[in-house]
Every structure is written in structure tokens, then in C-alpha cells.
Amino acid sequence: MTAVVELDSVTVLRPGKALLQDVSWTVEDSQRWVVLGANGAGKSTLMQIVGAQMYPTTGTATILGERLGETEVFDLRTRIGHSGTAIAERIPPRETVEDCIVSAAHAVTGRWREQYDAADLERARQIMAELRIGALAHRTFGTLSEGERKRTLIARALMTDPELLLLDEPGAGLDLGAREDLLMSLDMLSSAPGAPVLVMVSHHVEEIPAGFTHVLMLRDGKIIAHGPIEETLTAQTLGRTFGMRLELELVDGRYTARRSAFGHRAH
Structure with a gap:
């Protein structure tokens, strides 16, 4: 197997706070990872490092074989797909879904005078079909439901055929039906031949697609546990990650969690 992400003792410091502390983590090319943690755990900082958007204060980060600080990050970023709120906020509301997706080929948001062959x-239409949003091609982004937007953003991230795909809380704000549609799409994507390596950030175990293989759990910028999901994601590690006593259930490859009836805070 080939390492896609290699972090060695990565620490990110900001005035008065360590956002990440001594994080060592390896993602192999056959793996699908979910990153779990509460608000402020360091998930967004970790994704900025992995997405070549931020440098570690100390330690080393090697992404797709390129060591940050020793490579041209603008070229490296073209090999990484992103889907998240920050990108959604830059898309003009009147942009059609098809233009929103195809414009990723020029790394722009808001189609203007670019020429597409x-x-x-x-390719844009093929991706839309695979994610079951072909019927939305001529709808404008501003008229989409939250679930439709999330699948459109994933389609856009796939447009450049990335080697690594980062999904930042793709299930946030979705109702039950939209969440299940999204998870079905992610499950199919994770098992498709030639799919990119997937790393997904979430607060909720209920949002983990059945096809994901590994989990990394963060609290206060430190790794609580990481490894194969069936071995690593337990009620104990989840409780330590979120600071409370929890019950965890796995049914048909899907997880659910709830607070223990008379639980105390986990340490």
C-alpha cells in the first residue's frame, strides 16, 4: 500500500492555544477515514494541513508524496478535492448546477468566459448521474435544498479526478431523508473502482457511511484513538472523545450513539 497522508509529530500553535498537538497519522491509498470530534477538537485544522492549506508549526506533513514546505503547494492542491461550507459560500446563487461542477476544471467559482470542451x-454529466443529481443540471445553486447542495459540492470536488477527497461535515444541516440519500451516494463512491482516498469530518457516528474503513478521534487537538473502525470505534473511545459516558450500537454497518442513562463525564 502507498501512503497518501503522512503526519509525523505535527503541532499547530496559535497565540495562547495549541490547535493540534503531536499528531502522527498515516492514510493508505486503500483506506476510507472518518475524523470524529467535538467542536474545537482540531478537526478543521487537521483538514487544512491535509489539504495543503496550512503548514505545521512543528513536525512534518507529507501529502501525496510531497512534503509541505518543500514543494509547490499550488500544484499539490490541484490533486486534492474539497467539499465544505467554505466552498459553498463562494458559489454564486444564480450559477447552474452543471456550471458549478464543470467550473472546477478551471478552479473557479462562478462561470464567466472559460471555454469547456x-x-x-x-465528465460533469457522468458525475452528476453517479450522484443522482442529473435532473438538477439546469437548476440554480441558490434554489437547491441543503441535501442537493451537498451532493453538488461533492460532484464539483470530483470533477478534477482528485487523488484525495476531503469532505468537511457533509451531513451537517440535513434532514433524515437527505442524510440517507447522501450516505448512499458516499457508500457507492467509497466502493467504486478508481475512487479517490476519502477523508470525512463529522460530529456524528450516524453519518459514517458503511464503506468507511478507519476512524481517527480527536479531543483538544490530540489523538484519542485511530485505526481500523471495527476495532477502534468503541463506546469507551467515543466517550473519551466527547467527554461523556456513551452507548454505541452497530447494525448492518451503521453506527448509532446515545448518552448512557446515568452516565458521568468520561475522562
């Missing part, structure tokens, strides 16, 4: 349009 037939291959670009065919």
Missing part, C-alpha cells in the same frame, strides 16, 4: 461537459 465536450470531454469536460461529459
Whole structure:
């Protein structure tokens, strides 16, 4: 197996606070990871490092074989797909779904005078079909439901055929039906031949697609546990991650969690 992400003793410091502390983590090319943690745990900082958007204060980060600080990050970023709120906020509300997706080929949001060839349009339509949003092609982004937006953003992230795909809380704000549609799409994506390596950030174990293989759990910028999901994601490690006593259940590859009836805070 080939290492796609290699973090060695990565620490990120900001005035008065350590956002990440001594994080060592390796993602192999056959793996699908979910990163779990409460607000402020360091998940967003970790994704900025992995996405080549931030440098560690100390330690080393090697992404897709390129060591940050020793490589041209603008070229490296073209090999990484992103889906998250920050990108959604930059898309003009009147942009059609098809243009929103195809414009990723030029790394822009808001189609203007770029010229796209037939291959670009065919790829965009193929991705839309795979994510079951082909019928939305001529809808404008501003008229989409939250679930439709999330799948459109994932389609956009896939447009450049990335080697690594980062999904930042793709299930946030979705109702039950939209969440289940999204998870079905992510499950199919994770098992498709030639799919990119997936790293997904979430607060909720209920949002973990059945096809994901590994979990990393953060609290206060430190790793609580990481490894194969069936061995690592337990009621005990989840409780330590969120600071409370929890019950965890696994049914047909899907997790649910709830607070223990008379639990105390976990340490």
C-alpha cells in the first residue's frame, strides 16, 4: 500500500492555544477515514494541513508524496478535492448546477468566459448521474435544498479526478431523508473502482457511511484513538472523545450513539 497522508509529530500553535498537538497519522491509498470530534477538537485544522492549506508549526506533513514546505503547494492542491461550507459560500446563487461542477476544471467559482470542451461537459454529466443529481443540471445553486447542495459540492470536488477527497461535515444541516440519500451516494463512491482516498469530518457516528474503513478521534487537538473502525470505534473511545459516558450500537454497518442513562463525564 502507498501512503497518501503522512503526519509525523505535527503541532499547530496559535497565540495562547495549541490547535493540534503531536499528531502522527498515516492514510493508505486503500483506506476510507472518518475524523470524529467535538467542536474545537482540531478537526478543521487537521483538514487544512491535509489539504495543503496550512503548514505545521512543528513536525512534518507529507501529502501525496510531497512534503509541505518543500514543494509547490499550488500544484499539490490541484490533486486534492474539497467539499465544505467554505466552498459553498463562494458559489454564486444564480450559477447552474452543471456550471458549478464543470467550473472546477478551471478552479473557479462562478462561470464567466472559460471555454469547456465536450470531454469536460461529459465528465460533469457522468458525475452528476453517479450522484443522482442529473435532473438538477439546469437548476440554480441558490434554489437547491441543503441535501442537493451537498451532493453538488461533492460532484464539483470530483470533477478534477482528485487523488484525495476531503469532505468537511457533509451531513451537517440535513434532514433524515437527505442524510440517507447522501450516505448512499458516499457508500457507492467509497466502493467504486478508481475512487479517490476519502477523508470525512463529522460530529456524528450516524453519518459514517458503511464503506468507511478507519476512524481517527480527536479531543483538544490530540489523538484519542485511530485505526481500523471495527476495532477502534468503541463506546469507551467515543466517550473519551466527547467527554461523556456513551452507548454505541452497530447494525448492518451503521453506527448509532446515545448518552448512557446515568452516565458521568468520561475522562
